[in-house]
Amino acid sequence: MTLACLAAISQQKALTIKDYPKWSRIVTPTISNDGKWFAYAHRPNGGDDTLIIKNLDAEKQYKVKFAQSPRFSEDSKWVTYTTKPSKEEDKKLKKNKKPAFNTAWVMNLETGEKSAVERVESSTLSAGLNYFAVLRKKPTEDNSKHEGKDLILRKLADGTITNIGNVSNYAFNKKGTLLAYTVDADGKSGNGVYLLTLATGELKTLDTDTLKYEKISWDDDNALRKDWALKGKSLAVLKGSARDTTLHKINSLVVFTNVGTPAYKKQIFTTQSLNALPKEMIISENREVSFSEDGTSVFFGIRQQEQKIKMSKDTVANVDVWHWKDDYIQSVQMRRAEQNKKFTFLCAVDLNTENFSKLADESLRQIITSRHSIYAVGRDEKPYLNDVNWGVSPADLYRINLKDGSRQLFAKNVNRPLGGSPDGRYYLYQLDSSLYVVDLTSNKVTNVSKAAPVKFMNMEHPYPHEKPPFGVEGWIKDGKGVIVNHKYDLWLLALDGSKATNLTGGLGDKQEIHFTYVSLDPLEEFVDLKKPITLYAYGEWTKKTGFYSLAPGKTPVAIIYEDRAFSTPLKALNADRIVFNSQ
Template sequence: MRKQLLTIWVLFLFASIATAQEKKPMSWQDIPTWKYMQGNSFRVSPDGQWIAYAIVASEADGELILKKLSEPDSLAKSFPIGSTTFPSIQFSDDSKWIAFKEYPKFSQRQANKGPRSKPLRDKLSLLELGTDEKKTFENVISFSFNNEQASQLAINLAKDGNSKARGSDLLIYHLNADKSQNIGNVTEFRFNKSGSHLAYVVDAANKTGNGIYLMDMASNSTQILDSDDAAYKFINWTEKGEAFAALKMVEDKKYKQPHGKVVGVKNLKKPQITLYDAQKDTTGFDQSYTISGNRRPMWSEDLTRLFYGIHPLELVKKPSPKKELDKDSMKLAQAKAVEKIMADTSLKSIADLQKAIAKVDAKKGKPKKKANVDQPDMTIWHWNDSRLQSRQQVTERQDKNYSMWAMYDVASAKHTALQDESMKSLSIFPKHLYAIGSDNQNYELDINLDGQRYSDFYLVDLKTGTRKELFTKFYLPSFWSNPSPSTDGTKFIYAEDGHYFVHDIIKGSTTNITENLPVTFVDVEDDHNVEKPMVGVLGWSSDSKYVLLRDGWDIWQVPLQGKAKPVNLTQNGRKEGIRYQYRFGLDPEEKGIDLTKTVYLRTYGEWNKKSGVATLSPTKKSGLKPGATSLIWEDANIGNLRKAKNADVVFFGKQTFNTPPEMFMTDLSLSSPKQVTKNTPDADKYAWSEGTQLVDYVTDKGDSLQGALFLPANYEKGKKYPTVVYYYEKLSQTRHNWSNPSFGGTGWNPTMYTSNGYAVFIPDIVYKLDDPGMSAVWAVLPAVKAAIATGVIDADNIGIHGHSWGGYQTSFLITQTDMFKAAAAGAPLTNMVSMYDLIYWNSGGGNMSIFEASQGRFRGAPWENWDSYLRNSPVYHVKKVNTPLLMLHNDKDGAVDFTQGIEYYSALRRLKKPVVLVQYKGENHGLRKLENRKDYSVRMMEFFDHHLKGHKAPDWLDKGINKLDLKEHLEKRSF
């Protein structure tokens, strides 16, 4: 008997080993059909009883999973949704219905490719929860339940291709009555918050019946609020849903833009309509302007004023009138000319006659016939341009559509312009009593040259429109220095010279709220060359009596009045290396931080990379109790905390490097969480990383840093593995991040490399000014040596890879060390001198500001700092390169100019160093087209497989591919 049991156990053991060995590395060819949970698709019904999420694939059909949380997983339902990576799913507010889109199948999309392809239409599925009854609607563009009432579903249908109308059919489906009604030619529709009313715009052929309409959903009655030969747009309900504003645009052939009018509607039972026609306001409105069709109008919170945009009118240029010709004088002159030519006996040929006629015409001043001459297509770059011409080209549309805020007081029928050309920006505060205006025109040229930002700030009274100067040439080292309003809109916080200040608008007083605190709120870890950038504010309390500040570790509660003193709420952050990073807002409608309720915070361990959720509890009085309570603290990435709208049911996400994101359900205590999703259904077929390790090291400049070491699949302790080192400034915090197998825009995917037997090491880099390249040397080399000491890495088979700034680090590192057997650099900066003067084409701005106040980290221009620029430029050290290099650089790269790649490639080629440059025509800084992302992902792994694993080099890497053979080469490799 014992022998039989032993035999069975051995057989079971071998079977288990065989099963484990059956798990294969994931190949790039597996990715197109790889299914995963699209993270943004996770939905919770308002009552917390149902969840829905989508499982999708890049080149296969997806499905929607619908699950009642009180039932076993086996009863979850699946519905096909076709081919999409951006599913659309919505629960009704009463938790009785779910609606979701069904997209064309992948096979349909493939068959429909080509010049004669027809638009494929989406479907909409509507399901009553708890039943099997599903209703389908064809040709759907968008849909929406009527919010809180949840009695109707509005469905915007696809426009008929032959229709000249701008609008299309809007289907109103009555959920309880199972009846539909159709409204034609609708271009825009919006329900108010309660769902009691629907506002919509009609735009028909020939503008017949154009107008703005209001439907009462309970009585199913419709009112015409305004109708005209005009275009209506931008319905904007107030937050409470008791009123809305819209625009009415009337064409005028004299101007390039239509004349705008503002429509304000309130008192929905008996609609009270305000129509402000700026054209008729000849005394209050500058008639060289009009109301802009580029800014959405809105009511003030107290419904006394309408806010809208204005911009200058531009006349249509009329062609110059042709001059009347004196025909009698022309005939006389022509007769005399002919008479003179006929008397000329020297003319011997037709050619002589033609010359004589031309000579006479010239003397008489008759113009020669001009061919149609095209105007030059050119740009004038002037040294005094505050913005580069390239930047102006990028922002041309934005500049054309620019509008300035204005308001209309309904009671006084008065228009007030809130901005003019001397104040280009305006930020309206909550409650609509005040606004902050800003303008940087006086400093714009210098900002674009050296990157140091300044602005003038103004306080604007939104009752009167009066403006008061606050700050002149105010320094903005980071976003958090900008004025930010309190919840009640009567105060604002800003930062100056390393401190936070609060200005009380009504009192006119300003208080330094951090000067007496024992910690600094300057971001001391920011190594860019700006002065005293700040750590971000956590937020204002809902009663505007407190500000919650972060010092990088802990959270401080700072009172703005009374005898209360600032309090360190979290207390243990700095002591224990825990960063209290941000707050989870569980109520999407809250205003400020409600200190009478428990506050949920995201926590992160700086040195152990753990994460979790902690809470702060309210006191009996206003304010929070000191001392945070940790509810979750794990070796995982915890986040995405959310609550069901109408129930105390809470969900959060959890992932690690080798386990994909899943959602968990719990209560407000976050105790006993239960997994409710099933991500990556095919994951068990493949081999994944065995886990991660943290590697501590000290840079050559004495900084203590960490790197994340990701173990390969089927890792065996004591065995050394080929390794790819990847970096981009600080990334060790990604230790617990799942990287979904996919074709990235840079070819890199750490999950794919660990699945295929590589270790991956991601070290942190900190920077010293004037040495961005050397900083990588000082950080990465000690990091890799420390990682080698773990016994995981094969020191003889290490590759490095980075893209963009990481590509620069790669290009530079191989000029300083032979530690690496192979290197792959994507879109690298290679010549800091020439790069300084080039254009960042994606934004149109110059690189010099990036070099002097951002990632470049240089003090001054090259001509002021030659040694630093040359010392840190890979191309000037190219003779020392011995590492085979694969480069990706595209000809339309709008971030790092293609010439940077060409410079480095050409220099290496001149020295006969092993380098291959891969260029994808028309692509930008990263790869966008799927076929290109596939191709480069495979090539980069082939490159590392050859150099680090000893695989045979493919032809493209070994010998290159001639242009005439390229088409056949690509056809063989495509999948």
């Protein structure tokens, strides 16, 4: 394993206000997949970023002023970044009421050759065939009302450039073989969803209409890299239009499955066709569209339609009316006004049966989905809204069936939820100083901390509400335990509640060192305790920091532990090389 460290060395001297601009920090560090290139932005206080792109195996380095957001290509041969006007230039543009445009760049790391696209609104790199896509903002003099803009698509291998006009949204699938985009053209001519096969250049029209398309989403948007090959074949989008008599757009959900294959299918779900959709409810564009983990369901939001009311110009609302029985006090209502205007209730449609399920409602407004394709967790805060709560939001927790919307209560008055396992099967929370896990497949609740001789609640926490837990570090690979923090040490709690093991052997308590887990695998879901793991260490009183190695069944051993601060390490995807900085 190769380590690369960027160090900032301080000297003992008195600091003055004149020294402030000299201070700088490293931001947006990233490493190429092959571990040969490292990029970061050097940011002085109050100054402009300078992007450093460094070859870790050779004396080659590129510096780019006013640059940020570096990203390496999948094959580690290219880097993209964005430049923007300097702070001084930005002030001048604002003073003259002129827009400040950013520029997207792509650089060949071997030759240093680079090319730019101006007026960038967004940009992204595809995997696989390595395409660089840049959506441009409209020119200043363009006053057209349609949202379509130029999408510049560059093939990195040969520099071929394609300009696709009137694009409003675009997205590659994760493996980088397909590009889906929506068109919003002047006069709505050509509005639709289009699919470009990058290997062949074949362009297919998936759907066209005079409506507005938005919220494009692939079934692999949240997929793990190991699942990319099996996914990226289905996408969903909303299309709709506004009416003069109603406040909100009327949308339809359009889903395309198995695109580019003989099993291709298009399904359109309208307000009228969704069975069990409550009356006066509509599909809303205020929530993103997404697929379930197994790709058989699509999630979206609905809201109540409202009629437009014609108001006299002389009728101006200037009084806020509230009641002492309102769920929230007036100050909270005012602060959340804009958020509440865009709130939607999460719903799902099963693509196989076309059955609609309303998952959220007024009493259960928050649904926490995960990689579990059948169950989610719902939070009902209503029973506790009138209680005096300092820094916590108590709620009753429910298991939600994503296929039919049914719910089962598994915990009441939970102040401290701690989240779910990577596969979504388990959900961890604190209740009355103990830690509990619910198995969503069975709705069985287990006290996983009962075998531990210590409490995992931070009793030194100073605020007048339920004390918080120390935290969660990860779920182990065999699916039988969860790693949690105590004040200093790490503990492994069996999910059946039968056992609690101090993983760090009490070294943390003995030396007053806080240990936390550091993942060195970019693809890691679960912690593999059958192999040595790396820990970050912080001395409570010495303020030293560093890294320890913990082998199975052993006591942690220091790798480096010094009077300096270390950043979180970054590991290359396909190489045994780690980078971090220290100061």
